[in-house]
Amino acid sequence: MSRFTFPDSIASRPVYGTLEPKQGKAHLMIADAEGAEALLDLGMHNPDIFKNSHVIFIPKDTGQTYIGSLADLDPEQFYVGPSYDASVPRIRRVLSGAHMGLQVYLAGTEGLIGQAQNEAMQAGIPHTAIQSEHRGSVARRMQCVHCKGITEDVTTDPFVCSHCGLNLFVRDHYSRRLAAFQGVRVDAEDPGNIPVPVELYS
Amino acid sequence: MTIQFNKESFRGDYTFHNSDWAIQRFPFPFHEDSYMYSVNMEQHRGGPEGSVYEKRFDVDEHYVSEMHDRALVLAEDPLRCQSLPHMTLAGWDLLELIMVAKSEDYPELFELHRNGDTWRWVNKPMEIDDTFTFLDETTLPYGPMEYITRQAQGDWCVLDQRDDMLWMDAGMVTTQADWSLDFDIGMNFFEWHAPVPLAHEMGIFKRALKFLLNIQQGAPARRLNWTMTVNPLLDTSPENYHKWGVQKTTLTPKNIGAKQHLRVELQTFFRLPRSNALVFPIRCYLIAFQDLVTIPKWGRRLHRVIRDLPDELATYKGFIANRPMMLDYLSRYDDGLATSPGVWPDLEIEPELQK
Numbered sequence: 001m002s003r004f005t006f007p008d009s010i011a012s013r014p015v016y017g018t019l020e021p022k023q024g025k026a027h028l029m030i031a032d033a034e035g036a037e038a039l040l041d042l043g044m045h046n047p048d049i050f051k052n053s054h055v056i057f058i059p060k061d062t063g064q065t066y067i068g069s070l071a072d073l074d075p076e077q078f079y080v081g082p083s084y085d086a087s088v089p090r091i092r093r094v095l096s097g098a099h100m101g102l103q104v105y106l107a108g109t110e111g112l113i114g115q116a117q118n119e120a121m122q123a124g125i126p127h128t129a130i131q132s133e134h135r136g137s138v139a140r141r142m143q144c145v146h147c148k149g150i151t152e153d154v155t156t157d158p159f160v161c162s163h164c165g166l167n168l169f170v171r172d173h174y175s176r177r178l179a180a181f182q183g184v185r186v187d188a189e190d191p192g193n194i195p196v197p198v199e200l201y202s
Numbered sequence: 203m204t205i206q207f208n209k210e211s212f213r214g215d216y217t218f219h220n221s222d223w224a225i226q227r228f229p230f231p232f233h234e235d236s237y238m239y240s241v242n243m244e245q246h247r248g249g250p251e252g253s254v255y256e257k258r259f260d261v262d263e264h265y266v267s268e269m270h271d272r273a274l275v276l277a278e279d280p281l282r283c284q285s286l287p288h289m290t291l292a293g294w295d296l297l298e299l300i301m302v303a304k305s306e307d308y309p310e311l312f313e314l315h316r317n318g319d320t321w322r323w324v325n326k327p328m329e330i331d332d333t334f335t336f337l338d339e340t341t342l343p344y345g346p347m348e349y350i351t352r353q354a355q356g357d358w359c360v361l362d363q364r365d366d367m368l369w370m371d372a373g374m375v376t377t378q379a380d381w382s383l384d385f386d387i388g389m390n391f392f393e394w395h396a397p398v399p400l401a402h403e404m405g406i407f408k409r410a411l412k413f414l415l416n417i418q419q420g421a422p423a424r425r426l427n428w429t430m431t432v433n434p435l436l437d438t439s440p441e442n443y444h445k446w447g448v449q450k451t452t453l454t455p456k457n458i459g460a461k462q463h464l465r466v467e468l469q470t471f472f473r474l475p476r477s478n479a480l481v482f483p484i485r486c487y488l489i490a491f492q493d494l495v496t497i498p499k500w501g502r503r504l505h506r507v508i509r510d511l512p513d514e515l516a517t518y519k520g521f522i523a524n525r526p527m528m529l530d531y532l533s534r535y536d537d538g539l540a541t542s543p544g545v546w547p548d549l550e551i552e553p554e555l556q557k
């Protein structure tokens with residue numbers, strides 16, 4: 001099962017819904033890994049919207065699993081990319097050429113949803129008008145509050161900042177602008193005393 | 203009175219100190235012997251002569267050294283001052299508000315000469331004498347918000363108001379109680395307050411926001427907030443927490459009176475005329491425990507407040523580990539006598555410590 005129910009948290013922490021078809025001349029759907037399942041569910045009941053859809057899919061470690069069935073939805077444009085970063089120029093191009101009424105659907109990990117939402121917001125779409133559905137890994141995109149470096153796909157608390165090497169604890173405080181949660185040095189008041197990392201939500 | 207500006211530091215050798223004048227006018231935040239979050243807001247229409255509430259933007263003996271500390275923080279980390287592109291007009295509004303208020307409230311320290319759009323600003327304590335064109339950014343060495351808040355004590359958040367919401371879209375934040383402007387910029391009122399415990403559930407932020415949205419130009423409001431800081435460190439930022447956090451462990455029963463500081467924020471709220479933005483100055487006052495307890499009423503009361511404070515608040519404010527040591531110290535200044543209502547020192551009516 002690719003769905004995870006996040007426990008209630010603080011007000012800055014994003015919450016996700018279930019993708020629903022919206023009226024629109026064009027649809028932009030961006031998903032990574034198990035996020036594909038959300039698009040497949042959408043397609044099961046609403047195959048028509050894919051006629052005007054541009055699907056951008058980053059399989060991550062799901063390999064070939066979803067590519068065939070996504071292609072079967074017969075989107076107007078279908079792109080499979082090797083990484084989110086590699087797909088960014090394409091996403092920006094699509095958003096910059098978009099007309100009023102473009103519907104945006106995001107599905108998959110929080111890192112993908114947050115970053116793609118940010119691109120859409122910068123293109124002038126209010127974040128409240130962007131649909132998102134979390135699927136798959138609960139890994140987080142974390143910003144180190146000290147060095148400002150981003151560590152992708154963090155699955156444990158604490159974790160090591162991939163830039164400055166400090167051991168950081170994982171906060172629920174979230175910035176839409178950075179598309180990241182905040183990481184703060186865990187042993188600041190007791191240097192060297194680093195708790196054993198545990199899986200998020202374990 | 204003329205202010206003698208201290209030459210002092212808020213880092214390293216920590217030579218910060220309060221004169222007797224500064225101690226007596228300290229904005230003690232507890233009006234009774236216990237504390238809990240509340241919508242503690244009132245009009246900001248002056249206050250008793252000499253008090254920190256008297257002027258729109260209080261200037262005190264720490265002014266020059268605080269501005270020097272701010273310059274050091276910004277040199278190290280320019281992200282402490284940011285303004286989203288749509289906030290430039292609000293920056294000019296803020297520059298005007300501060301220049302007008304300072305020159306009217308402290309004419310011996312600041313002068314503003316306006317001739318059409320050509321403005322001359324004189325800041326005597328900081329030895330600044332600049333002439334610029336109002337609303338023309340190219341005539342100032344920094345953006346308008348940065349220019350003026352490098353010359354004004356306290357942090358400054360500039361909030362855009364849209365969709366019945368406040369958005370933290372600009373700020374100068376170098377004396378903060380452990381929150382990051384760089385992280386919070388662009389957030390709305392509920393989002394940037396997200397980490398605060400209990401207050402959301404108590405409905406405090408909903409009511410506070412409603413109040414703030416309705417603040418009118420010329421009718422500013424104010425409130426106090428407080429926390430605890432070991433050493434008179436102004437820059438208790440999350441950015442530098444990996445460096446200063448360990449200072450909390452240097453408290454001992456011997457040094458606590460000098461090292462432990464009550465940190466009080468005088469927060470005010472002003473509507474800006476052209477942009478309709480709200481500006482939120484957060485002015486930080488520090489006082490060492492050993493100075494605070496020279497006011498008998500405050501010594502008695504602080505002990506009771508800290509003793510009875512809910513754990514959630516002591517944890518959020520970051521002093522739960524040091525609370526027992528604080529209480530050992532403060533209990534020496536609590537003889538159990540009743541305290542007078544209100545925040546003022548009441549030196550004439552409060553008895554000396556009976557211990």
Ligand code: HEM
Nearest residue numbers: 239240241242359381394395397398401406410428429482
């Ligand atoms: C619009 C102006 C305001 C701004 C920019 C602002 C900003 C902040 C920030 C950044 C924090 C720190 C949150 C964190 O832990 O990351 C905070 C804490 C807090 N704020 Fe505000 N605030 C504003 C107005 C208010 C008002 C009107 C109230 C009224 C009740 C309020 C009540 C609080 C409380 C209770 C805390 C927790 C403080 C503590 O326990 O030390 N704030 N605020």
